[in-house]
Amino acid sequence: MELKVLIIDDDLVSQFASRYCIEQSISNCRTIVYDTAEAVLNMFADPLHNEEDVPDLLFLDLVMQGMDGWEFLEKLKIGSNALQKTDIYILSAFANSNDRARAKGHPMIKGHFDKPLSKSIMDKILHSKKQ
Known part of the structure; x- marks a missing residue:
């Protein structure tokens, strides 16, 4: 089964690093990036x-231009149930x-991690996803 992963981050370097880590950790996945x-x-x-496009995992940056991660979660809670079965993780550059x-x-939110996403974090997430 293909794992669908969504990244919401407005920083190009973070997008690339997260996508690279995910694709190195999961052999069968589709990664979609939004800024x-x-x-x-x-x-x-x-x-x-x-x-079918509903992601299994979502990595969300909190600090973005326009709508930040907290506002996104608030609007998501009020609006659609589309991401109800999605595991949402915060990726933040600021501790x-x-x-x-x-x-x-x-x-x-399933968890909060510092950027950049690492293989050990992905392994932890994937292990919890299997349980």
Whole structure:
């Protein structure tokens, strides 16, 4: 079964590093990258979107131009159920203790990790996905 992974991050270097790590860790995956959270919300709000495109994993940056990661999660909670079965992980460049505490208590978030994404983090995520 192909694993579908979505990255929402406005930084090109982080996008590349995350995609590279994911594709090195998972042999059978499809990785999709968006540089804005608005684009992802619009995609899932479109009645023509394909249910098969719902990702298994989503890596979300918190600090982005326009809509940040927290606002994305809030709008996602209010709107579509499209990502209900998706495991959402925060990838952040800033070790902010408030964000960590907020992520830990957030019902939609499975985990919070510092950038860059590493093979050991991916192994941990994939192991928890199998259980």
